[in-house]
Amino acid sequence: MNPATERNYDLHCHSTSSDGELSPTALVQHAARQGVQVMALTDHDVTDGLAEAAAEAEKLGIGFISGVEISVTWQTHLIHIVGLNFDPANEALQQGLAGLRLKRQTRGDEIAQKLAKLGIEDALAGAQAYANGEILSRTHFAKFLVESGRVKTFQSAFDRYLATGKPAYAACEWCTLEEALGWIQGAGGVAVIAHPARYKLSATKLRALIGDFKALGGLGFEVISGSQGVQENHNMADYARRHELQASVGSDFHGPSQTWLGMGRIGPLPKGLVPVWHDWGIATAEMPA
Numbered sequence: 001m002n003p004a005t006e007r008n009y010d011l012h013c014h015s016t017s018s019d020g021e022l023s024p025t026a027l028v029q030h031a032a033r034q035g036v037q038v039m040a041l042t043d044h045d046v047t048d049g050l051a052e053a054a055a056e057a058e059k060l061g062i063g064f065i066s067g068v069e070i071s072v073t074w075q076t077h078l079i080h081i082v083g084l085n086f087d088p089a090n091e092a093l094q095q096g097l098a099g100l101r102l103k104r105q106t107r108g109d110e111i112a113q114k115l116a117k118l119g120i121e122d123a124l125a126g127a128q129a130y131a132n133g134e135i136l137s138r139t140h141f142a143k144f145l146v147e148s149g150r151v152k153t154f155q156s157a158f159d160r161y162l163a164t165g166k167p168a169y170a171a172c173e174w175c176t177l178e179e180a181l182g183w184i185q186g187a188g189g190v191a192v193i194a195h196p197a198r199y200k201l202s203a204t205k206l207r208a209l210i211g212d213f214k215a216l217g218g219l220g221f222e223v224i225s226g227s228q229g230v231q232e233n234h235n236m237a238d239y240a241r242r243h244e245l246q247a248s249v250g251s252d253f254h255g256p257s258q259t260w261l262g263m264g265r266i267g268p269l270p271k272g273l274v275p276v277w278h279d280w281g282i283a284t285a286e287m288p289a
Contacts, residue, residue, distance in 0.1 A: 083190070
């Protein structure tokens with residue numbers, strides 16, 4: 001890699017402002033140690049950590065892009081849409097995110113009630129003890145279940161209680177795809193379909209999602225994700241080329257305990273793709289197709 005013309009990007013990661021393990025400051029410091037040169041903080045349904053992360057990035061000489069990961073319900077599927085390079089002060093965006101955080105709290109109440117029926121008391125307070133702000137996620141319930149000795153591992157908390165179809169799972173009707181893209185675009189940002197291989201959609205369903213996304217003005221597709229395998233990354237690159245979507249990359253880093261690839265290790269884009277940052281005045285990086 002020629003450092004004069006290429007950069008190490010990570011445009012999808014999380015801090016303690018949502019369900020990450022590191023504070024915004026510590027996250028940026030970790031990114032710098034891992035060789036990341038341009039990053040976006042994309043916490044779930046909240047932008048509270050952006051100012052802190054941006055200040056640390058400036059101190060360390062890392063390019064910083066505003067980001068958020070928005071929870072969307074599309075044809076009964078939970079889809080995550082990452083917003084990049086927007087104005088965090090946009091009122092409509094912040095009102096929309098506030099509504100999603102209320103939905104998270106309602107869902108948390110329901111999860112706690114279901115766990116109580118299973119004999120696990122005080123789950124709401126237990127989960128909230130791990131939350132660092134307004135975001136209450138299933139991750140926080142999983143941490144409570146592990147630390148209280150109900151399960152041995154984080155994954156087993158989902159497998160036994162919290163995953164779709166399990167006894168403590170609580171469905172939620174998130175915002176629509178149209179709403180999410182409207183908020184991001186209204187704030188001057190670019191919308192990206194996050195980790196598309198992780199939804200396990202059929203090829204027909206994924207094409208339908210892309211079609212709806214593009215019809216609403218969506219531009220970006222997370223071709224490389226730390227939570228996708230190498231072959232899945234190449235498959236997603238094919239979708240981006242075929243549907244003329246701009247390509248993004250992100251580790252989806254939540255903390256040192258995660259099992260998939262971390263920051264600084266996900267690699268650059270395959271050839272033949274237009275990067276989502278192509279008009280941000282930042283140099284691009286490519287890898288062999």
